[in-house]
Amino acid sequence: MRLGVVLRYVGIIMLVVALFMLLSAGVSLVSHTDSGYYPLLLSALLTALLGAFPLIFVDRTEQLSSKEGYCIVVGSWIVASVVGMFPYLMWGGEFSLVNAWFESVSGYTTTGASILKDVEALPRGLLFWRSCSTWLGGVGVVMFALLILPSLGTNKALLTNVELSSMAKHNYHYKASMIAQILLFIYLGLTFCSTLALKLAGMNWFDALTQAMSAVATSGFSTKNASIGYFDSVAVESILIVTMLLASIHFGVLFATLTGRRNNIFHSEVTRWYLSIVAVVTVVVAGSLYFGGVYDTVAGALRYAAFQVVSLISTAGFATADTTVWPATAIVLLISVSIVCGCAGSTTGGIKTDRFLLAIKTLRLRFSLQQHPNAVVRVRIDGNVLDDKIASTAVVFIVAYFLALLAGTVVGTMCGVDMETSFSSSVACMGNVGPGFGMVGSLGNYSDLPAVMKFSNTMLMLLGRLEIFGLVQLFFLKWWR
Template sequence: MKFGLVIRYVGLIMLLNAAFMLISAVISLFNGFDTGFYPLLLSFLITSIIGAFPLIFVPNDTNLSNKESYVVVIMAWIMSCLLGMLPYLIWGGEFTIANAWFESTSGFTTTGSTVLNDVEALPKGLLFWRASTHWIGGVGVVLFAIVILPSMGRLKTSLTSAEMSMMAKDNFRYTTKKILQIIIVVYVGLTLCETVALIAVGMDWFDALTHSFSTVATGGFSTKNLSIMYYDSLAIEMTTAFFMIVSGLHMGLVYATIRGKRNNLFRSEVARFYILSLAICTVIVSASLLLNHNYSTVGEALRYGVFQVASYTTTTGFASANDAFWPPLAMIVLIYCTMQCAMAGSSAGGIKADRVLLIFKAIKARVLKLQHPNAVIRIKQNGITQDDGMVNAAILLVVIYLLSALAGTVILAAMNIDLLTGFTASITSLSNVGPGFGKVSNLDNYGWMPDTAKWLLSGLMLFGRLEFFGFIHIFMLRSWK
């Protein structure tokens, strides 16, 4: 293991984080040297020194093994979250060590959970930094770095393989260099388009940009305590909902569709399943709201049903209404949305629609095999035959997800946290969604929880964001020969 080289590339990624701290400090500067300026400037200096130090003493080498690439990925995520704490800790306020770690981890993993009782008390520089952590983490801390930093050369291939899941790679069908170009074009393009659209429907430029960072990264940090509900605007809600849904699509397919390629969204079986699941869940939730008299008209029920289903399914977690008092059926559907989530190859977390569809097909194939023992039954998805390894990997990931959710629920129950709150907090952390139900509903926060619970949930956020196996690798380095 070439630890020096690993630290060198982690340091390079930290310099990218430092750059966004500096931009955030500039935002503070242009807002009258608000109270976020010096914490952000000092954080920039500390992060820059930590990032630059290994670049001075460790010679450049682009030959990393698979094991070393995985270590770079895991260490980059952990160090990003650690150094991302600095602006919060130095600023103070509600930010204890546990709170700052939770907020930073929630930002980079695009979970969007918060410990803050008053988000609006933060200066604009810190609000921009919060949104920036989403934008950096949306496509993956390491992927974002290798897209931006040309100096990584041949190393891009091995780090891309370590960061991106096999399920996400299926619909790209390009070289690594082209994949990275597609990611940056789609990611930046969607961010710019949503920013312009939100300004057009009434947001100021700062709120439009920060909410676009959160939407396209499917994160959920807002500059307002009431999230999108603050604006009470149908145009803002539907604009945000549209970009949430698009951000839940596979970036490669979005690019192919815009370019008129044959391998596009309209031909994707998974994209159809994702959109169909959104539609079915929206109908059920809206009907439940209407029948239980939460809203008096079909239009109102659809307005809030569409937004909340899109918000949970895409793991964004914005709120357009207080769903803590919604009927049980609506809650159950939203919990399902929290677990399934959007497509692989998007910035969303969770199990992913691709795996859910694959498991449904595996169940169907098993039933057919029982009916016709001698038949050769192949499972296909998007016209590609899926081997047993891919199916087993999907099933295994779901099993690990459910066991992790169960473990999280049990541990939180041991801290006297009620079952609904504990269960939904666990799955929303694993899926990087943000809001749950009970005492962590979409207009509540996690600040009331004991510090031990915050550390636990932060760990689940990282565990889920790295799709379990990536995180497990770090504890099994001795088994790599």
């Protein structure tokens, strides 16, 4: 493996990150040169210098190996998280080294968990940088670079295949270059439409853009301490529910729906399952809220239940209510959807509805084979027979996912944190959801957690965003063939 080539491409990603830091500095400048201007400007210059350095000394190559492509993708995520700390550290405030790392990783992985006790104390430039980091992370820092840098040439196909999981590729029937264009088209389109709709619903342009960027990235970074509850608007909540739902459906399916192709929302079995789960859980949670006396009206219970269910299953993590005081039935269901989450090929984290459905069908298949050992039965999704390797990989992923949750919970309890907080924070970080329960509730934050647990949670965020095997394989490069 050519380390210099890997560093060259990671350097290109850093230049993209520097561009968004510079854009955020521009927001600070427009906002009467607020206190975020110089930290953002200096961070942009430092990141640009670090990114340009390997470009000067390493020649461009037309062909990458699969190992190099893998290291570029994983290395870009880690390096982007490191340089993403610079603006926070230079600004100071609540951002210690651990806190800055936590906030940066949380942004890029679209987890949306925060260590900030007072989000509104941040200058507009830094608030915009938080939104930029999470918006970049939503579509993928590598994928974004593939879209805006034509100089990457034939290597686009390799990097696209590495960036997308096998489950995400299922509904894409296009060339690698076309996949990247579809991602950008849907991503920008959702961001634009959501921003415009939120502005029409009464937000100012800054809040509308930042909330839209966060919703489309299914992150949940808000500019307000009370999250979306600050706006107390049914119109705003309805717009965000639609945005979060669309952003959590496979982008290839959304594109097929817009272009009139067959593999659209109405024909996608996974999408039907996903929307059915949302509907059923919303009704049950609303019932528990109404009959539990949390809300006096059915309409009120449905309003808050719908928003929180969609927010957590889409891994956006926005909040309009303090869910830590909700009935046990509601809490269990919210934790459950935080584990399953949205569809592959979207900006969501978690196990994904695709794997959940595949696991159910594999279990049913196993029961059928027990009764009819000689039968030839295959797992099908959307009428297509799935390779046995895909099914077995999905099951292995789910087992590894729960082992990671167990490890995160154990670390939390060893740090002296209660079981509810330890488990729910592990679920929230591993699934890139954001809010959990206990100390890290929907209207709380992660600031009071021990430093060791904060670092452990960032590892869970990266594991979840890189779908476990992506990050783990980095430690076994020498055994690659």
